[in-house]
Amino acid sequence: MTQALPDFDLEQYLPYQFAVITAQLSANLANRYRDKYAITVAEWRVLVNLSYSDSRSIRDIQWRVGMDKSKVSRAVSRLEAAGHLTKAVNPNDRRLLQLSLTEEGYQLVRDLVPLAEDFQDKLRAQLGPQFASLSQALNTLMKEILDDNSV
Amino acid sequence: MTQALPDFDLEQYLPYQFAVITAQLSANLANRYRDKYAITVAEWRVLVNLSYSDSRSIRDIQWRVGMDKSKVSRAVSRLEAAGHLTKAVNPNDRRLLQLSLTEEGYQLVRDLVPLAEDFQDKLRAQLGPQFASLSQALNTLMKEILDDNSV
DNA sequence: TAAAATTGGTTGCAAATGAAACGAAGTCAA
DNA sequence: TTGACTTCGTTTCATTTGCAACCAATTTTA
Secondary structure: OOOOOOOOOHHHOHHHHHHHHHHHHHHHHHHHHHHHHOOOHHHHHHHHHHHHOOOEOHHHHHHHHOOOHHHHHHHHHHHHHOOOEEEEEOOOOOOOEEEEEOHHHHHHHHHHHHHHHHHHHHHHHHHOOHHHHHHHHHHHHHHHHHHOOOO | OOOOOOOOOHHHOHHHHHHHHHHHHHHHHHHHHHHHHOOOHHHHHHHHHHHHOOOEOHHHHHHHHOOOHHHHHHHHHHHHHOOOEEEEEOOOOOOOEEEEEOHHHHHHHHHHHHHHHHHHHHHHHHHOOHHHHHHHHHHHHHHHHHHOOOO
C-alpha cells in the first residue's frame, strides 16, 4: 500500500484555472480575429500598441506587452508585409525602429476594437457582479507580477 | 489626419490580463518544478490526475485537464520513460490504456504538492481579501467555459 | 579616442505545438 | 457475419515558439 497523498484539488488551483481559462479565451478571440481579418493575437497586440501612439520601437512594444522580442519582431514583419504598418530607422538612435500604422492599419484597428469590446461585454454579462471584483484582482496581480518576480 | 480611434485600453482588457498573468504564473511554476524535478506543466497535470484515482486512460486525462490528446500522450510517454507511471492495456476495451502511478510516481506527487501549495499560498498572501472573490469569479468562468462555447 | 561593453532588432535552430492522418479495436446496422 | 462508422492512442507534418547567436549602432570605460 502506498503512503497517503496530501489532498490537492487541481480544479481549485489558481494557476491551473488561469491556464484553462486563458487558453479558452485566447482560442475564442483568435477565432474571431482570424476568421474576419487574418490576424494573430501577437499582431493584434502590436496594432493596439501602435494605435496608442505612433512611432514606437520593437523594444517599446516588447516591454509593454511582455512578449518575446523575436515574437514582436516577426509580428511586425508580417504586419509590414500586409501593409498595416511602416518601419523607419530612428534618426536619433539608428538602432531603433520607428513603427507607424498606415491608414490601412488604423482602419484595421477601428474594425477590430468593436469585436474585442463585444467579447469583453459578453464576459461582463456572464460574470454579472463578479466582473468588477475580478477586474480588481487582476489589476492587483498584474501590478505584483510586474513589480517584482517574487511570485 | 486620421479618423479618431475608438479608445481602447489594452491594459484593462480582460483576455489580455489573463494572458499576461497566466504566462507569468506558468513560467514561475515551471521553474520550480523543473529546477528540482525535471517536470513540465503537462507532466505535472498528468501526475496529479493519476494521483486522484489510479488507472485512467489518456482520454480521461485529456478530457479532465483540457489538453490536446497528443500533448497528453507525449507527457505520458515521458513519464513512463522516467519510471513515474506504467501503461497497461485495458482488458475490457483494448483501445484504452490503464495508466497507473508507480511508487516513484506517488513519491514525486508527494514532493510536488507542497511546492504547488506554497506557491498558491504566496498568491493568497499577495491578494489578501481579493483572493476569495477572484477564486469565485474563476469558478464561474470555468463553469461557463466548460458548459458551452458561447464565450 | 580606442577598446570593451551594452543595446536593438533579426535570424538560425532545436524543441514544442496542434491538426490531421493513421492503425487497431470496438460498435452498430443490415 | 459483414461492412460502415466511431473511438483511442500514436505519429507525422507544418507551424510556432523561445533561446541564443549574431550584426550594427551606441554608450561606457580606461
